[in-house]
Amino acid sequence: xxxxxxxxxxxxxxxxxxxxxxxxxxxxxxxxxxxxxxxxxxxxxxxxxxxxxxxxxxxxxxxxxxxxxxx
Numbered sequence: 928x929x930x931x932x933x934x935x936x937x938x939x940x941x942x943x944x945x946x947x948x949x950x951x952x953x954x955x956x957x958x959x960x961x962x963x964x965x966x967x968x969x970x971x972x973x974x975x976x977x978x979x980x981x982x983x984x985x986x987x988x989x990x991x992x993x994x995x996x997x998x
Contacts (some may be wrong), residue, residue, distance in 0.1 A: 937973065
């Protein structure tokens, strides 16, 4: 199971991470910046990213490029 959190490939879902880590509770700690290297999973569109938070599909890649060039 730990290999899921350390391995390469797709980003695990938040539910998969919770099943492995089994947190005893959750606390809202306000809006905070988190380095992408510390992110273990994603809620929602986890299959759209690899473990380094790079887009896995051409659609997502094109969307990011569009946002980058618009800014």
